[in-house]
Amino acid sequence: MDELTAVLEGEVVTSLKSRQAYSHDASLFELLPDAVVFPKNTDDLRALTKIAAKYRAAGQNVSITPRGAGTDMSGGAIGQSLVVDFTRYFNRITAVSAESATVQPGVYYRDFESTTLKNGTLLPSYPASRDLCTVGGMVSNNAGGEKSLQWGKTANFVQSLRVVLSDGNLYTIKPLDAEQLRVKMAQPDFEGRLYRDTYRLLEDNYQAIQAARPRVSKDSTGYHLWDVWNRQSGVFDLTKLFVGAQGTLGLITEINFKLVPKPRHSGLLVCFLKDTRRLGDIINAVLEHRPATFESFDDNTLWLSFKFFPAFLKTLGLKRWLQLAAQLLPDGLMLLRGVPKLILMIEFNGETPETVAQKIEKMRQRLKPFGMAMEKDETEFKSQKFWIMRRQSFNLLRQKVKDKHTAPFIDDLVVPPPCLNEFLPKLRRIIKKYRLLATIAGHMGDGNFHIIPLMRIEDPAERAKLEPAMKEVNKLVLSYGGSLSGEHNDGMVRGPWLGQMYGESMVNLMRQIKRLYDPQNIFNPHKKTDARWQFSLNHIRKSF
Known part of the structure; x- marks a missing residue:
C-alpha cells in the first residue's frame, strides 16, 4: 500500500468503512477488498498493473477489479484485493458529434445521454439501470435493454477501445482488415504475440467456435470468440473480445461509441x-x-x-x-x-x-x-x-422490502420468444417448488427475462435453495436452446455454469484466451471462466 501511495497520483483508501462500502455490488455476493484505488490518469493504471504483476510474481495474492457505479448483478464489480473506482477521475466526455462520441469509462450514462441528446443522438443499448450505471459498466457487461430489439447490444456500438493490458502498456483496439492484421502479427513484441496467438486459436478452432454461438438474439456469457475473426469479411475485431469481458482481460481507459438518432x-x-x-x-x-x-x-x-x-x-x-x-x-x-x-x-x-x-x-x-x-x-x-x-x-x-432481500441468481435468462407460452409455466412451477416470491420482468421481443426472488439469504434453509433451483432453471433454459445471461453477464453467479452451457472444450478455449491476455490472473479473478461455485457460495452476503 505504501508503494501504491508513493507512485500513484490518485488516492489509495484503506479505511474499513470505505472497504466495506465497496465490498458488494447489486449481486448476492460480498468480497472485502484490501484497498480502494481512485486512479487519476492512464499512467496510474499502467503503474498499478505493473505493481500488481510484480507482487503476483512474488507469490502475493494481488489483483485488480475495475468498478463503475457498482450496479452489477453478477458480482463482477467486487474483489478481495484492489478495487479500482473509475467514477472519480475517469469521468470525461472528450468528443461528441452527431455520429459518435469518445468517453471515459467512469461517466454515468445519464450524463452521457444528456450530452449526446444535444445533437439528437443517443447510445441505445442502455439497461434499466440507465440512471445509475456507467458507460464502462455497460461495455464490460455488453449491456442491453429495452431498445435492444431494434438496435442490439453495446457490442454493436463500440468502435474502438483504449486498454491497459497485463504488461502495463496502453493499446488501441479496433477492427482490422487483413493487411492491418498481418502488420500487427508481424510485430516482435507483446502486442504482436497477442494478435498471433489469438488469431491462431480462432483459426484452428474456427468451425467449433462458430457452432458454439448462442442461437438467441441476446447473450452476455463467456467470451464472444465467434465475433472476433470473420473469415468471410476478413475483419479481425478485438473489441468484440473485450466488450462483455467484465474487466478480466485488461483495464479500459477510453471508449469510442457509434450513436444513433433519437x-x-x-x-x-x-x-x-x-x-x-x-x-x-x-x-x-x-x-x-x-x-x-x-x-x-x-x-x-x-x-x-x-x-x-x-x-x-x-x-x-x-x-x-x-x-x-x-x-x-x-x-x-x-x-x-x-x-x-x-x-x-x-x-x-x-x-x-x-x-x-x-x-x-x-x-x-x-x-x-x-x-x-x-x-x-x-x-x-x-x-x-x-x-x-x-x-x-x-x-x-x-x-x-425489509424482511426479505433481492437474490438475483436466475435473473437474466433468454429463450427463443415463440417458446415462451411453454417455457413460462414451467419456470413458474420451479419458482413455486422452491417457495420463492419473485418478480418477473423482461424483454419479451428477445425472450429475455429477469426473475428476481426475494429471500432471507441469512437463513441457511433459504441459501440451500440457490444451487438446486439454479440448476433446474439452467437445465430448463438450455433445453429450449437459450442462454443463461442476455445482459447481466457471468461474474460469480453464472461463471461456474459456463461448462453446462457451452461444454468443457469450448470453455477451455475461453480459458486459453484468459491465460493469453492475463497470464498471472491479475484482472478480476473469480469471475467468468475463473469462477467456481464453491467460492461464490462461500461469499454470499450474510447480512444486508
Whole structure:
C-alpha cells in the first residue's frame, strides 16, 4: 500500500468503512477488498498493473477489479484485493458529434445521454439501470435493454477501445482488415504475440467456435470468440473480445461509441394479459409489426409499484410525481376488475405523432382477437407510468422490502420468444417448488427475462435453495436452446455454469484466451471462466 501511495497520483483508501462500502455490488455476493484505488490518469493504471504483476510474481495474492457505479448483478464489480473506482477521475466526455462520441469509462450514462441528446443522438443499448450505471459498466457487461430489439447490444456500438493490458502498456483496439492484421502479427513484441496467438486459436478452432454461438438474439456469457475473426469479411475485431469481458482481460481507459438518432416520437400499446396460454401466438403477432421495443412485467411488479408509489417522489420530483399519480388512478381502478398475470408494453416510433398513433392502432386491431384488455398511450408523456414501473422495480425491491432481500441468481435468462407460452409455466412451477416470491420482468421481443426472488439469504434453509433451483432453471433454459445471461453477464453467479452451457472444450478455449491476455490472473479473478461455485457460495452476503 505504501508503494501504491508513493507512485500513484490518485488516492489509495484503506479505511474499513470505505472497504466495506465497496465490498458488494447489486449481486448476492460480498468480497472485502484490501484497498480502494481512485486512479487519476492512464499512467496510474499502467503503474498499478505493473505493481500488481510484480507482487503476483512474488507469490502475493494481488489483483485488480475495475468498478463503475457498482450496479452489477453478477458480482463482477467486487474483489478481495484492489478495487479500482473509475467514477472519480475517469469521468470525461472528450468528443461528441452527431455520429459518435469518445468517453471515459467512469461517466454515468445519464450524463452521457444528456450530452449526446444535444445533437439528437443517443447510445441505445442502455439497461434499466440507465440512471445509475456507467458507460464502462455497460461495455464490460455488453449491456442491453429495452431498445435492444431494434438496435442490439453495446457490442454493436463500440468502435474502438483504449486498454491497459497485463504488461502495463496502453493499446488501441479496433477492427482490422487483413493487411492491418498481418502488420500487427508481424510485430516482435507483446502486442504482436497477442494478435498471433489469438488469431491462431480462432483459426484452428474456427468451425467449433462458430457452432458454439448462442442461437438467441441476446447473450452476455463467456467470451464472444465467434465475433472476433470473420473469415468471410476478413475483419479481425478485438473489441468484440473485450466488450462483455467484465474487466478480466485488461483495464479500459477510453471508449469510442457509434450513436444513433433519437426517435422523434414514440408511444405504447399496453396489453393486460390474464391468461398466458396463447402468449407464443401473441408474441409472433406483435413481432410481425416490427415494434421498436416489446417489454413486459408481471403482477408482482405491478402491485409493488402501487404499494410503494410514494418512493417515486424522490426519483421524479413533485411535479412529475403528481402527473404520474393522476395517470395511475384509472389503472388502479381497472385492477379491481382483475389483476393480469403479465403486462405487455409494445412501443412504436415515428417521425410524427400521427404515424405513431396509426402504428399503435394497427397493432391493437391485430391483437383484438386475443381478447385482452388494452390501453393506448400514444405519447411519451402518457406512457411514462409503465416505463417507470418497468425500470424501477428492482430498485424498489432492494430498498423497500425489509424482511426479505433481492437474490438475483436466475435473473437474466433468454429463450427463443415463440417458446415462451411453454417455457413460462414451467419456470413458474420451479419458482413455486422452491417457495420463492419473485418478480418477473423482461424483454419479451428477445425472450429475455429477469426473475428476481426475494429471500432471507441469512437463513441457511433459504441459501440451500440457490444451487438446486439454479440448476433446474439452467437445465430448463438450455433445453429450449437459450442462454443463461442476455445482459447481466457471468461474474460469480453464472461463471461456474459456463461448462453446462457451452461444454468443457469450448470453455477451455475461453480459458486459453484468459491465460493469453492475463497470464498471472491479475484482472478480476473469480469471475467468468475463473469462477467456481464453491467460492461464490462461500461469499454470499450474510447480512444486508
